[in-house]
Amino acid sequence: MPEGPETHALADRLATLLVDERLTHVRFIDPGLQRRRALLERQRVLAVEARGKALLTAVAGGWTLYAHSHLFGFWRFVDDQDALPDGAPPRLVLATVRGVAALYAAPSISLWRTDELGAQPYLAKLGPDVLDPAVDARALLAHMRTPRFARRTLAVLLLDQGFAAGMGNYLRSEVLFQAKLSPHRALEDLATNERRRLANALLDVPRRAYRAKHDDALPPGKDYLARTRAQFGFEVFERKGDPCPRGDGRIVEDRLAGRRLYWCPGCQQ
Ligand SMILES: [Zn+2]
CATH class of the missing domain: 1.10.8.50 (Helicase, Ruva Protein; domain 3)
Structure with a gap:
């Protein structure tokens, strides 16, 4: 299971792909989330950050995508969607003009209004993050x-x-x-x-x-x-x-x- 340092490094990699770009394509395997993808698509990504072992992707428009990989979730990064391997489909795909990130296996994924993120159950229970620059x-x-x-x-x-x-x-x-x-x-x-x-x-x-x-x-x-x-x-x-x-x-x-x-x-x- 990735620990804080690995999750923060992953956030850096996602940020390189997403931040300041518009999401050109968003796809969820979960039908409920898929119906809400318009909240993210064509929106500009403001930030990608790690909190504990969760990744938060905030977009203009006031929504944040929450993703926690748990034991088996993992990301793949490719130049375009055709390069994603055949087999089990990703649970989440995020694309910008810079490339594609896809999340596989059994993560927790949910969409939150950015100003209500504090109510997310995992985030609400987190203590100080040892990699948060504000924590001393x-x-x-x-x-x-x-x-x-x-x-x-x-x-x-x-x-x-x-x-x-x-x-x-x-x-x-x-x-x-x-x-x-x-x-x-x-x-x-x-x-x-x-x-x-x-x-x-x-x-x-x-x-x-x-x-x-x-x-x-x-x-x-x-x-x-x-x-x-x-x-x-x-x-x-x-x-x-x-x-x-x-x-x-x-x-x-x-x-x-x-x-x-x-x-x-x-x-x-
Ligand atoms: Zn010793």
């Missing part, structure tokens, strides 16, 4: 004081989109490693400096993962990443049995909250 460590620390998070373990919280939107399974292991925190700790047991380490890692690790997808050139509007290192590689994820990069033990694999988690009991306390 202070905002995360304030959000950590939400009472319902207090007794939950970090292993559970770091997969909860309501705690930190855009987080996911590989990021969970890497954030906890950078913060030197055990996945078994409960949030309420963290000291102030440990919370600060967690907040900083929640921002730094996903941003490096995202930044590394763009080599040197940052996409427009991503200047906030200018001082983020462009290198990203797994330090612990899928490294079971390897020596810890900090040299104080071996990486272990746990199943926590149903997903694989990798960590070092030597340095993650």
Whole structure:
């Protein structure tokens, strides 16, 4: 499943194709949406943005297309519609003079008035997005004081989109490693400096993962990443049995909250 960095990189790719162009063709497989395609067709695309793992395409005229790929949804990009492969039809096709984007498999797709987007159930539950330039460590620390998070373990919280939107399974292991925190700790047991380490890692690790997808050139509007290192590689994820990069033990694999988690009991306390 794509995590925040992959979804944001996908939003950049869609933006290159769509933003400031008019949609020349829109097609949904869902008959209800297909009847409403005129809300999008011939409209100019204002923005494509990622929020958590959802993609939002806003058009002039006040409508926004919501798409969440879930486990199996994926996009294809082609120059024109004839180049789309035969076989299972896409659930959604968006075309401009620059090219065609098609979404496949089993995503959630819906159309919202842009000013009512806050009522979309997935978006309404999202916590601060770790890749949103407006989110800083202070905002995360304030959000950590939400009472319902207090007794939950970090292993559970770091997969909860309501705690930190855009987080996911590989990021969970890497954030906890950078913060030197055990996945078994409960949030309420963290000291102030440990919370600060967690907040900083929640921002730094996903941003490096995202930044590394763009080599040197940052996409427009991503200047906030200018001082983020462009290198990203797994330090612990899928490294079971390897020596810890900090040299104080071996990486272990746990199943926590149903997903694989990798960590070092030597340095993650
Ligand atoms: Zn270690």
